Amino acid sequence: MDLGINGRTAAVAAATAGLGFASAKALVDAGVKVAICGRTTNRVSEAVAALGDNAIGIECDVSTAGGAAMFVEMARDRLGHIDVLVANGGGPKPGNFASLAVDDYLPALQQSLLSVVAMCQAAVPAMRDRRWGRVVAITSLSVRQPIANLMLSNTARAGVTGFLKTLAREVAGDGVTVNSVQPGIHATDRISQLYGSTPDATQLGIPAGVVGDPADFGRIVAFLCSESARFITGTHLPVDGGSYAGLL
Secondary structure, three states: OOOOOOOOEEEEOOOOOHHHHHHHHHHHHOOOEEEEEEOOHHHHHHHHHHHOOOEEEEEOOOOOHHHHHHHHHHHHHHHOOOOEEEEOOOOOOOEOOOOOOHHHHHHHHHHHHHHHHHHHHHHHHHHHHHOOEEEEEEOOHHHOOOOOOEHHHHHHHHHHHHHHHHHHHHHHHHOEEEEEEEEOOEOOHHHHHHHOOOOOOOOOOOOOOOOEOHHHHHHHHHHHOOOOOOOOOOOEEEEOOOOOOOOO
16 A cells, blocks of 8 residues: 655654564655664664665664654754654553652653653644644553553553644644554563563453554554545554453
């Protein structure tokens, strides 16, 4: 399927592995020139080599608002402009109400909420000026259905969703769409850390009976960046093999 974005540019945060890398790969496959970032030179170089000639790498830590804004600015310098922003980053540490202190929340909000706000502030105004843009944030199914022992992530990702929904309505008339994708359990390093190297889909309550393939997830992100998705905005799409049990 031709996504109609050949020749566009994208900044994909935290994309040396996992769902970020899969999203960058799907965009590269669609003909998009992609800037990715990671925390170490080696990981960035390896990811760029795997993505091919249409990718450039930037060593940057997006776990703070300052670092997140810096990545977008550096990507713009390298690409000339940014048509697509995929806001992504690692999740906060695990914990529940009893184990977490008030002081644990501010770093989590910085990492998973304010970083997304900063990336949008750095990228969206120029998209509005050009009358075309796509913002897709990778969040979590926990926004709809809180995940046990991930209280910090549950809290921060819900805040991101509120921000994105509000932003989507403000910029829709300027040709800029803003959406998020809410992954369930996919075969990534993060999931291996939480559930072991071979998570059992049945034990984890995934009706599809399998753990998600990051490549499939990446193609969904790329579709939301496409011309065909120009009328989809303010949407928060669960990609979870049927795990979410709610009606709405």
